[in-house]
Amino acid sequence: MADNYAHMVVTTGVGDIRRHPWLKASIDAFTDTVRGLGSVLDVGCGPGTVTAYLAERGLDVSGVDLSPRMIENARRLHPECRFAVASATELDLGEASLGGACSGGGHFSTSPGMSFLRSSLCSRGR
Numbered sequence: 001m002a003d004n005y006a007h008m009v010v011t012t013g014v015g016d017i018r019r020h021p022w023l024k025a026s027i028d029a030f031t032d033t034v035r036g037l038g039s040v041l042d043v044g045c046g047p048g049t050v051t052a053y054l055a056e057r058g059l060d061v062s063g064v065d066l067s068p069r070m071i072e073n074a075r076r077l078h079p080e081c082r083f084a085v086a087s088a089t090e091l092d093l094g095e096a097s098l099g100g101a102c103s104g105g106g107h108f109s110t111s112p113g114m115s116f117l118r119s120s121l122c123s124r125g126r
Helices: 001-013 021-034 048-056 068-077 112-120
Strands: 042-045 062-067 082-085 100-104
Touching: 001 062, 001 068, 021 048, 021 100, 042 048, 048 062, 068 082
Parallel strands: 042 062, 042 100, 062 082
Antiparallel strands: none
């Protein structure tokens, strides 16, 4: 499934943020908000599309996903980025160690589903 999804992203552009103005606008706003606050974590990064976009925008970003195949595809498609097979709930993140956290679907750390990351965000992190 991971290989099929990564292939679909590459061949159809379905994951291209630039094709979805509302998603691009929200990710750009997130980028502007967290720039300079520290590292950013892309939770559930899949094939790394959002991680790579955030890196292009100048953020120090890494992506994590539970699926080893998704991470293999992310590393192949975006070798300039850092990716790890991991559960975000099990990462050893220090208090206030992140400037921001996001999920490729546009659900940022202020959403209830990502509340477990709150203590890892710096005081102005999002």
